[in-house]
Amino acid sequence: MTSKVSTDRKPHNRRGLSAEIRQSLRELRLQLSLLNHRVGARLDLKDIDLDCLDLMARHGALSPSELARHAGMHPATMTGILDRLERGGWIGRDRDPSDRRAVVVRVKPQRAAEVIRLYSRMNASMDQICAGYEEKELAVLADFLRRATDAGRGATDELAG
Secondary structure, X not given: OOOOOOOOOOOOOHHHXXXXXXXXXXXXXXHHHHHHHHHHHHHOOOHHHHHHHHHHHHHOOEOHHHHHHHHOOOHHHHXXXXXXXXXXXXXXXXXXXXXXXXXXXXXXXXXXXHHHHHHHHHHHHHHHHHHOOOHHHHHXXXXXXXXXXXXXXXXXHHHHO
Protein backbone atom coordinates (compact mmCIF):
# COMPACT_ATOMS: atom_id res chain seq x y z
CA MET A 1 0.00 0.00 0.00
CA THR A 2 3.02 2.26 0.02
CA SER A 3 4.27 4.22 -2.90
CA LYS A 4 7.38 6.25 -3.37
CA VAL A 5 6.81 9.97 -2.96
CA SER A 6 8.05 11.72 -6.05
CA THR A 7 10.50 14.53 -5.50
CA ASP A 8 10.72 15.28 -9.22
CA ARG A 9 7.16 16.48 -9.65
CA LYS A 10 6.21 19.88 -8.27
CA PRO A 11 2.46 20.36 -7.94
CA HIS A 12 1.47 23.90 -8.77
CA ASN A 13 -1.94 24.05 -7.16
CA ARG A 14 -3.29 23.90 -3.63
CA ARG A 15 -5.08 20.59 -4.17
CA GLY A 16 -1.92 18.96 -5.54
CA LEU A 17 0.19 20.29 -2.69
CA SER A 18 -2.35 19.07 -0.11
CA ALA A 19 -2.32 15.62 -1.69
CA GLU A 20 1.48 15.57 -1.69
CA ILE A 21 1.57 16.57 1.99
CA ARG A 22 -0.85 13.77 2.90
CA GLN A 23 1.18 11.27 0.89
CA SER A 24 4.42 12.47 2.47
CA LEU A 25 2.92 12.14 5.94
CA ARG A 26 1.88 8.57 5.15
CA GLU A 27 5.39 7.78 3.95
CA LEU A 28 6.90 9.45 7.04
CA ARG A 29 4.61 7.43 9.29
CA LEU A 30 5.74 4.24 7.59
CA GLN A 31 9.45 5.12 7.77
CA LEU A 32 9.21 6.08 11.45
CA SER A 33 7.32 2.87 12.15
CA LEU A 34 10.07 0.87 10.46
CA LEU A 35 12.75 2.79 12.36
CA ASN A 36 10.96 2.20 15.67
CA HIS A 37 10.58 -1.48 14.86
CA ARG A 38 14.31 -1.80 14.10
CA VAL A 39 15.25 0.08 17.28
CA GLY A 40 12.94 -2.18 19.27
CA ALA A 41 14.44 -5.29 17.67
CA ARG A 42 17.96 -4.15 18.58
CA LEU A 43 16.87 -3.67 22.19
CA ASP A 44 14.61 -6.74 22.33
CA LEU A 45 11.56 -4.52 22.89
CA LYS A 46 8.14 -4.78 21.33
CA ASP A 47 6.81 -1.71 19.52
CA ILE A 48 4.33 -1.04 22.34
CA ASP A 49 7.16 -1.27 24.89
CA LEU A 50 9.05 1.42 23.00
CA ASP A 51 5.90 3.55 22.81
CA CYS A 52 5.41 3.27 26.58
CA LEU A 53 9.05 4.18 27.26
CA ASP A 54 8.63 7.23 25.02
CA LEU A 55 5.47 8.29 26.86
CA MET A 56 7.26 8.00 30.21
CA ALA A 57 10.27 9.88 28.89
CA ARG A 58 8.03 12.73 27.68
CA HIS A 59 5.61 12.91 30.61
CA GLY A 60 7.88 11.88 33.48
CA ALA A 61 6.83 9.51 36.23
CA LEU A 62 3.28 8.29 35.68
CA SER A 63 0.93 5.97 37.46
CA PRO A 64 0.22 2.78 35.52
CA SER A 65 -3.36 3.94 34.92
CA GLU A 66 -2.17 7.33 33.58
CA LEU A 67 0.26 5.55 31.27
CA ALA A 68 -2.51 3.22 30.07
CA ARG A 69 -4.71 6.23 29.31
CA HIS A 70 -1.92 7.98 27.36
CA ALA A 71 -1.22 4.76 25.42
CA GLY A 72 -4.92 4.14 24.78
CA MET A 73 -4.98 0.70 26.32
CA HIS A 74 -6.65 -1.23 29.10
CA PRO A 75 -4.90 -1.05 32.51
CA ALA A 76 -4.64 -4.86 32.71
CA THR A 77 -2.75 -4.89 29.40
CA MET A 78 -0.47 -2.15 30.75
CA THR A 79 0.37 -4.28 33.78
CA GLY A 80 1.82 -6.99 31.52
CA ILE A 81 3.84 -4.43 29.56
CA LEU A 82 5.20 -2.86 32.74
CA ASP A 83 6.11 -6.26 34.16
CA ARG A 84 8.06 -7.03 30.97
CA LEU A 85 9.82 -3.62 31.03
CA GLU A 86 10.70 -4.02 34.70
CA ARG A 87 12.14 -7.52 34.12
CA GLY A 88 14.27 -6.04 31.32
CA GLY A 89 15.60 -3.33 33.63
CA TRP A 90 13.96 -0.54 31.62
CA ILE A 91 11.74 0.95 34.32
CA GLY A 92 11.46 1.30 38.05
CA ARG A 93 8.28 1.34 40.11
CA ASP A 94 8.35 3.74 43.03
CA ARG A 95 5.92 4.98 45.62
CA ASP A 96 4.26 8.22 44.60
CA PRO A 97 5.66 10.89 46.95
CA SER A 98 2.28 12.66 47.08
CA ASP A 99 0.33 9.46 47.86
CA ARG A 100 2.34 6.68 49.48
CA ARG A 101 -0.34 4.11 48.55
CA ALA A 102 0.09 4.83 44.83
CA VAL A 103 2.83 3.68 42.49
CA VAL A 104 4.54 5.58 39.68
CA VAL A 105 6.71 4.17 36.93
CA ARG A 106 9.72 5.88 35.42
CA VAL A 107 12.35 5.06 32.82
CA LYS A 108 15.78 4.21 34.19
CA PRO A 109 18.16 6.86 32.78
CA GLN A 110 20.99 4.43 31.98
CA ARG A 111 18.65 2.37 29.81
CA ALA A 112 17.12 5.46 28.18
CA ALA A 113 20.61 6.33 26.92
CA GLU A 114 20.61 3.10 24.88
CA VAL A 115 17.44 4.19 23.10
CA ILE A 116 18.74 7.72 22.49
CA ARG A 117 21.93 6.31 20.97
CA LEU A 118 19.95 4.29 18.41
CA TYR A 119 17.97 7.37 17.36
CA SER A 120 21.04 9.63 17.18
CA ARG A 121 21.47 9.33 13.41
CA MET A 122 17.84 10.29 12.79
CA ASN A 123 18.09 13.16 15.25
CA ALA A 124 21.25 14.44 13.54
CA SER A 125 19.51 14.22 10.16
CA MET A 126 16.56 16.19 11.53
CA ASP A 127 18.94 18.86 12.85
CA GLN A 128 20.51 19.12 9.38
CA ILE A 129 17.12 19.41 7.69
CA CYS A 130 15.98 22.11 10.13
CA ALA A 131 19.21 24.05 9.58
CA GLY A 132 18.09 24.59 5.98
CA TYR A 133 14.99 26.54 7.00
CA GLU A 134 14.54 30.08 8.27
CA GLU A 135 13.11 30.53 11.75
CA LYS A 136 9.75 31.69 10.35
CA GLU A 137 9.57 28.60 8.15
CA LEU A 138 10.34 26.37 11.12
CA ALA A 139 7.53 28.06 13.07
CA VAL A 140 5.10 27.25 10.23
CA LEU A 141 6.31 23.65 10.08
CA ALA A 142 6.04 23.26 13.86
CA ASP A 143 2.51 24.70 13.79
CA PHE A 144 1.51 22.37 10.96
CA LEU A 145 2.87 19.31 12.75
CA ARG A 146 1.13 20.28 16.03
CA ARG A 147 -2.16 20.74 14.19
CA ALA A 148 -1.73 17.49 12.24
CA THR A 149 -1.00 15.69 15.52
CA ASP A 150 -4.14 17.19 17.07
CA ALA A 151 -6.17 16.04 14.04
CA GLY A 152 -4.75 12.53 14.46
CA ARG A 153 -5.59 12.56 18.16
CA GLY A 154 -9.15 13.66 17.37
CA ALA A 155 -9.58 10.90 14.78
CA THR A 156 -8.18 8.35 17.23
CA ASP A 157 -10.51 9.52 20.01
CA GLU A 158 -13.48 9.36 17.66
CA LEU A 159 -12.69 5.76 16.71
CA ALA A 160 -12.21 4.84 20.37
CA GLY A 161 -15.67 6.14 20.81
